[in-house]
Amino acid sequence: xxxxxxxxxxxxxxxxxxxxxxxxxxxxxxxxxxxxxxxxxxxxxxxxxxxxxxxxxxxxxxxxxxxxxxxxxxxxxxxxxxxxxxxxxxxxxxxxxxxxxxxxxxxxxxxxxxxxxxxxxxxxxxxxxxxxxxxxxxxxxxxxxxxxxxxxxxxxxxxxxxxxxxxxxxxxxxxxxxxxxxxxxxxxxxxxxxxxxxxxxxxxxxxxxxxxxxxxxxxxxxxxxxxxxxxxxxxxxxxxxxxxxxxxxx
Amino acid sequence: xxxxxxxxxxxxxxxxxxxxxxxxxxxxxxxxxxxxxxxxxxxxxxxxxxxxxxxxxxxxxxxxxxxxxxxxxxxxxxxxxxxxxxxxxxxxxxxxxxxxxxxxxxxxxxxxxxxxxxxxxxxxxxxxxxxxxxxxxxxxxxxxxxxxxxxxxxxxxxxxxxxxxxxxxxxxxxxxxxxxxxxxxxxxxxxxxxxxxxxxxxxxxxxxxxxxxxxxxxxxxxxxxxxxxxxxxxxxxxxxxxxxxxxxxxxxxxxxxxxxxxxxxxxxxxxxxxxxxxxxxxxxxxxxxxxxxxxxxxxxxxxxxxxxxxxxxxxxxxxxxxxxxxxxxxxxxxxxxxxxxxxxxxxxxxxxxxxxxxxxxxxxxxxxxxxxxxxxxxxxxxxxxxxxxxxxxxxxxxxxxxxxxxxxxxxxxxxxxxxxxxxxxxxxxxxxxxxxxxxxxxxxxxxxxxxxxxxxxxxxxxxxxxxxxxxxxxxxxxxxxxxxxxxxxxxxxxxxxxxxxxxxxxxxxxxxxxxxxxxxxxxxxxxxxxxxxxxxxxxxxxxxxxxxxxxxxxxxxxxxxxxxxxxxxxxxxxxxxxxxxxxxxxxxxxxxxxxxxxxxxxxxxxxxxxxxxxxxxxxxxxxxxxxxxxxxxxxxxxxxxxxxxxxxxxxxxxxxxxxxxxxxxxxxxxxxxxxx
Ligand code: SF4
Ligand code: SF4
Numbered sequence: 026x027x028x029x030x031x032x033x034x035x036x037x038x039x040x041x042x043x044x045x046x047x048x049x050x051x052x053x054x055x056x057x058x059x060x061x062x063x064x065x066x067x068x069x070x071x072x073x074x075x076x077x078x079x080x081x082x083x084x085x086x087x088x089x090x091x092x093x094x095x096x097x098x099x100x101x102x103x104x105x106x107x108x109x110x111x112x113x114x115x116x117x118x119x120x121x122x123x124x125x126x127x128x129x130x131x132x133x134x135x136x137x138x139x140x141x142x143x144x145x146x147x148x149x150x151x152x153x154x155x156x157x158x159x160x161x162x163x164x165x166x167x168x169x170x171x172x173x174x175x176x177x178x179x180x181x182x183x184x185x186x187x188x189x190x191x192x193x194x195x196x197x198x199x200x201x202x203x204x205x206x207x208x209x210x211x212x213x214x215x216x217x218x219x220x221x222x223x224x225x226x227x228x229x230x231x232x233x234x235x236x237x238x239x240x241x242x243x244x245x246x247x248x249x250x251x252x253x254x255x256x257x258x259x260x261x262x263x264x265x266x267x268x269x270x271x272x273x274x275x
Numbered sequence: 276x277x278x279x280x281x282x283x284x285x286x287x288x289x290x291x292x293x294x295x296x297x298x299x300x301x302x303x304x305x306x307x308x309x310x311x312x313x314x315x316x317x318x319x320x321x322x323x324x325x326x327x328x329x330x331x332x333x334x335x336x337x338x339x340x341x342x343x344x345x346x347x348x349x350x351x352x353x354x355x356x357x358x359x360x361x362x363x364x365x366x367x368x369x370x371x372x373x374x375x376x377x378x379x380x381x382x383x384x385x386x387x388x389x390x391x392x393x394x395x396x397x398x399x400x401x402x403x404x405x406x407x408x409x410x411x412x413x414x415x416x417x418x419x420x421x422x423x424x425x426x427x428x429x430x431x432x433x434x435x436x437x438x439x440x441x442x443x444x445x446x447x448x449x450x451x452x453x454x455x456x457x458x459x460x461x462x463x464x465x466x467x468x469x470x471x472x473x474x475x476x477x478x479x480x481x482x483x484x485x486x487x488x489x490x491x492x493x494x495x496x497x498x499x500x501x502x503x504x505x506x507x508x509x510x511x512x513x514x515x516x517x518x519x520x521x522x523x524x525x526x527x528x529x530x531x532x533x534x535x536x537x538x539x540x541x542x543x544x545x546x547x548x549x550x551x552x553x554x555x556x557x558x559x560x561x562x563x564x565x566x567x568x569x570x571x572x573x574x575x576x577x578x579x580x581x582x583x584x585x586x587x588x589x590x591x592x593x594x595x596x597x598x599x600x601x602x603x604x605x606x607x608x609x610x611x612x613x614x615x616x617x618x619x620x621x622x623x624x625x626x627x628x629x630x631x632x633x634x635x636x637x638x639x640x641x642x643x644x645x646x647x648x649x650x651x652x653x654x655x656x657x658x659x660x661x662x663x664x665x666x667x668x669x670x671x672x673x674x675x676x677x678x679x680x681x682x683x684x685x686x687x688x689x690x691x692x693x694x695x696x697x698x699x700x701x702x703x704x705x706x707x708x709x710x711x712x713x714x715x716x717x718x719x720x721x722x723x724x725x726x727x728x729x730x731x732x733x734x735x736x737x738x739x740x741x742x743x744x745x746x747x748x749x750x751x752x753x754x755x756x757x758x759x760x761x762x763x764x765x766x767x768x769x770x771x772x773x774x775x776x777x778x779x780x781x782x783x784x785x786x787x788x789x790x791x792x793x794x795x796x797x798x799x800x801x802x803x804x805x806x807x808x809x810x811x812x813x814x815x816x817x818x819x820x821x822x823x824x825x826x827x828x829x830x831x832x833x834x835x836x837x838x839x840x841x842x843x844x845x846x847x848x849x850x851x852x853x854x855x856x857x858x859x860x861x862x863x864x865x866x867x868x869x870x871x872x873x874x875x876x877x878x879x880x881x882x883x884x885x886x887x888x889x890x891x892x893x894x895x896x897x898x899x900x901x902x903x904x905x906x907x908x909x910x911x912x913x914x915x916x917x918x919x920x921x922x923x924x925x926x927x928x929x930x931x932x933x934x935x936x937x938x939x940x941x942x943x944x945x946x947x948x949x950x951x
Contacts, residue, residue: 037675040683055684055748057675211667214531214538214657214764 026081026174028071029136030105031127031157032064034089034096035147044242050116051242060096063142065209067202071140072104074174082106086130088123088230090114101220102212108223111230118239120152125233127153128160136197138179143168143201151201158199165199166192170206279480283366283487290491297498298506300602301555304593308548309540313516313527320520321513324641329512334639338562340406344399345639348432351396352505358389358439362487374454386456389439394459397436404429414561419580421501421559428502435489442482449476504558508640511556514549515641522798524632524849526649529763539653539761542614543589544596546650553642554586563634563644566874568881568903569627573896576627578634578644584619585647616651625651626663629899630759630886631844636877652761666760669890674765677751677772678717679890687720688747690729694737698747699780709744711810712782714796716789717752718920724927725920731947732788732812738950739824743786749776753795760887767803770795774805788812788943790845790919791885798850811846813856813918816946820862826951827863837868838945839912841903841926842879843919853877856918856942863946870910880906884921904929907937914938916945 036042036056043052060068068085075081085100087093088111097108111126131139139161141154151167158165170189171182180193181200212220254263268275327333332349336342357373364371374382406412407425416422440463447453447464449472455461467475497503504511517523529538540546563578564570570577594602595610604610616622625648634644655661669679676684688698702709713736719729736743754769773796777785785807787793797809819825838860846852853876861867874880883899893899904926907915915930915937917923927939 039676039681040685059675208664208667211660211662211670213660216660217764218534 026075026078026138027134027136028074028081028083028138028140029086029131029134030064030067030071030083030100030140031086031153032068032096032100032142033061033145033147034058034087034093035061035145038146042244044244048241048243049239058092058096060099061142061145061147063144063146063202063204065142066204066206067140067142068100068103068105069207069209070172070202071138073207074138074172075106076104084109084134084136086111086127088113088117088126094225094227097225098217098220099212101223101225102216103210104216106223108225110225110227112227113230113232116239117232117235118148119235119237120150121156122233122235123153124156124160126230127157129231130228131157131161138174138196139163139199141199141201143203154199154201161199163197163199164194165201166194167201168203169200170203172200172202172206277369280367280369286488286491287363287367290495294494294498297495300599301498301503303597303599304589305548305551305555307544307589307593307596308546308551309544311547311549314514314549317520324515324518325509325513328518328639328641329509332639334637334641337637337639341560344402344406347395347399348403351392351399354388354392355396355439357385358393359487359490362483362490365483366487383456387458390443390457390459393436393439397433397440400429400433400436404433414565417561417564417577417579419559419577419583420561424501425559428496428500431489431493431496435486435493438482438486438489442479442486445470445475445479445482448472449479501557501559503555504640507552507556508558511552512641514552515643517635517638517641517643524635524794524845525798526646526758528767528802529653531764531767537654538657538763539655540647540650541616541654541658543585543592545654546585546615546647550585550643550647550650551589553644553647554582554589556640557582557586557642558640559583560639562637562639563642566633566637566878566880568629568631568633568883568899571880572899572902574624574627575621575895576624578648581620581624581644581647582642584615588613588615588619616654620651622655622661623895625655626891627895628886629844629881629883629888631881632848633844633878633881636848649759649761652759653763654761656761657764662760663891665892666887666890669756669887670760670762670765673752673754673757673769677769678721679752679756680717680721682721684751685748687715687750688745690715690720690726691733691745691747694730694733696733697744698749699744699782700747700749702744703780708781710742711784711786711815712777712780713743713745714753714785714787714789714792714809715745715750716787716792716920718924719788720750722920722924724923725941728788728920728923728941728943731941732816732943734947734950735816735819735825735943736786738826739819741819741824746776751776753789753792755791755795756887756890758795758799759885770800770803770805774800774803777805777807782807785809786812786815788918788920788941790843790850791921794845794849811850811852811855811918813846813859813942814852816943817855817858817862820859820946825946827946827949828951829865833864833866835866835868836864836914837870837910837912838864838914838916839870839872839907839910840875840916840918840942841872841882841907841922842876843917843922844879844881844885846918847879848877856916859942860916860945863942863949870912872906872910874906882917882919882922882925884925889921889924898929900925900929901933904933904935908933908935912937914940916940916942918942 036058045052071083075083083105084107085097085105086109087097093110097110101108111130117123144151155165155167166181168183169181170184173180177196178193179196179198183190183192254260332346335345361373373385377385440460443457443460444464444467447461448467448470497505537545543551559579561579567578591610595607628648630645632645672681673679715729718725751769751773754766758766785796793809793811796807840857857869860869880903881899882903915926917926923939923941930937930939
């Protein structure tokens with residue numbers, strides 16, 4: 026069983042961002058980067074499948090500048106077997122262009138299963154996985170919360186609003202992973218040491234045409250500070266007036 | 276030379292031969308352990324430990340009942356050893372006696388001491404047996420102990436004394452000219468005056484034989500008994516580092532670059548040989564377990580069991596590793612498939628430890644139970660990624676955001692907004708250098724309650740006109756939670772980053788209100804090239820107060836307040852700071868009544884937060900912080916003073932949950948409250 030997992034390096038989201046002077050990316054100084062959460066679940070699921078089968082190979086693929094190697098090593102440290110960096114130094118925001126590069130790498134790689142996180146936690150486009158499936162001509166099940174791979178079939182569960190559906194398709198296939206499926210393990214030092222010796226191949230990314238470009242990043246406007254208009258009963262008429270006239274919610 | 280001398284010489288040779296064979300066998304077992312060359316430096320300090328802890332039984336006396344009892348037996352053994360040697364030499368050299376070697380007053384002194392100490396040992400042994408058989412002394416019990424062994428040993432010692440007295444008594448009966456140098460023995464002999472002298476002479480010889488055979492038997496029983504401590508404890512005290520030389524409680528760095536197959540220890544052969552020797556020296560006295568906060572509150576951890584397990588597993592596995600076929604028990608593959616971790620000591624035991632060091636402090640023979648626990652934890656985390664799942668976010672956050680809590684690192688210095696406190700970076704830009712760097716720590720930077728302490732301490736520094744700075748965003752977690760939880764990899768990452776930052780600014784003096792930061796920066800960062808003078812805020816405030824540098828209002832008309840001070844483990848047992856915080860409270864509150872809890876200073880009970888327990892759930896038994904809060908409330912104090920942000924959280928939570936009106940303050944808050 027050959028599994029590929031496509032992963033993305035994203036900044037830690039629990040901080041307040043600043044926009045870089047270029048206006049096209051966030052200011053990276055002081056930011057910590059890690060694998061996107063959903064991609065982490067995907068790597069964990071892939072590793073668990075090979076562990077359960079006692080055979081198979083998990084290849085992790087990431088597109089970007091050399092700093093994605095750190096992210097790839099992290100995936101290797103929790104059990105992936107091989108890594109590929111599709112080298113491209115400038116930031117790319119078009120999911121289609123990225124999907125083209127990934128498809129070019131995956132095509133002919135003999136993968137039975139290709140996995141993605143259901144979205145990258147930073148840009149939240151949800152497009153790369155399904156676009157790649159389309160380019161590869163493979164069936165895709167998106168945002169799955171449970172996965173069984175058996176006898177050349179994929180059985181998956183998708184959470185819906187208040188319900189779920191069970192879907193199946195035959196291999197080879199693409200799946201994108203939602204949360205709740207598995208928690209990525211904490212890399213042991215043993216894993217980190219082993220990761221240093223696992224193969225990491227660097228290839229130029231064969232990026233497709235970028236059909237949309239990011240024009241400008243902006244922070245949302247700061248919320249205006251609250252106003253105290255008085256205390257007790259006496260303040261009510263004024264509050265009602267403001268809600269009517271200024272906020273226009275009444 | 277008579278036949279009996281020849282027989283005895285043979286018996287003696289066999290006995291000594293067998294004893295030395297067994298000692299060598301056990302030393303061979305120690306050789307399977309990891310190398311540890313930190314045991315031979317600073318001989319004078321080690322000799323001093325040997326004298327005060329070994330010879331003067333300093334730690335033994337921490338128990339007021341067992342202390343004198345054991346000291347009597349131990350000192351008795353030292354004195355009686357001379358007599359035993361005489362008895363043995365008598366056995367091989369016809370007619371040998373110290374009488375011919377020692378001039379008279381010396382001989383009389385020697386003989387008198389044999390007599391008196393013999394009686395004292397007999398009395399102490401009698402008391403010990405009585406205590407074990409009739410009083411259910413809690414600390415002497417426990418599933419892991421070998422309860423019959425001490426009974427056998429005590430009876431054996433009793434028999435040694437009885438045969439010694441009887442042999443001497445029948446000499447008095449048998450030989451009218453025997454000098455009257457042993458009054459007690461002589462008194463015993465008066466009970467046997469009806470025995471005819473020639474029979475008495477034979478009986479004297481018989482009891483001599485009984486005595487020396489018991490001695491040699493005892494010697495050869497030791498290697499198989501928990502009483503191996505009779506032989507192992509003195510060397511152990513000499514080789515131990517738990518009372519120095521050097522700083523105590525410091526974890527040794529791991530080599531993370533090397534090609535280690537196993538990280539930390541999973542089994543005995545990955546522990547240091549000294550930890551293995553600790554197993555041989557353990558007396559099963561249970562003093563450690565009786566003070567262990569985890570054990571006291573119903574958790575599955577017993578530090579005594581840890582040491583007993585080390586010895587059990589060593590004696591099980593070592594024969595297979597050393598090729599000692601006589602002692603190989605069971606199937607080789609089955610034995611080799613087991614390990615100390617899991618088969619003897621469970622994960623749950625290991626995670627129950629708060630690293631409070633009470634066990635180490637209490638152990639009369641200077642064992643280091645804690646280092647075994649920490650080595651096994653290292654293996655769990657680094658080797659197998661096994662730890663309570665609630666710890667994962669703390670690990671990830673330490674790595675990602677430099678704090679065990681998921682706060683934005685950019686907010687680290689936020690507490691200081693509007694206080695006009697410069698960062699090191701700002702000072703450096705102006706080409707200035709502070710008198711001290713105030714290292715705030717994660718709790719002090721992000722925890723709402725601890726932030727009040729931080730602000731209070733900063734105000735004190737400002738009031739005392741100390742020129743200080745903070746690191747702000749550049750500060751990171753000191754790494755202690757990671758290191759104590761076994762995550763040395765993460766720890767070293769943080770420590771190295773911090774050392775780099777501190778060295779970049781040429782920092783010399785650091786003051787901090789967190790005992791964990793204090794211990795790390797002062798005692799463990801030197802391992803990574805960080806050498807600073809680190810002062811805890813208790814000591815710092817005490818000296819500012821003593822120098823009259825803090826303007827405090829006279830409060831002679833304020834109501835009298837009763838405080839009790841809770842000792843932080845990392846300030847107290849790890850660093851010996853007991854007086855400074857008490858001094859601060861007294862000086863800041865001229866009308867203060869300071870009461871002590873029953874367990875205080877080096878006997879203080881942990882708050883329950885150390886060793887990463889702060890980030891773990893406490894599911895079994897009573898909560899440790901509840902146990903401690905109850906003790907504090909029971910003193911009748913109206914306020915509890917602490918000097919550690921973690922103790923603050925733990926005690927505050929517990930006091931609040933008990934609906935008590937007792938308030939919890941950091942000592943800095945007490946002083947800041949009095950600022951003029
Ligand atoms: S360090 Fe404290 S908690 Fe840990 S075993 Fe020793 S006494 Fe118990
Ligand atoms: S480790 Fe020390 S204190 Fe604990 S039982 Fe053994 S000898 Fe006693």
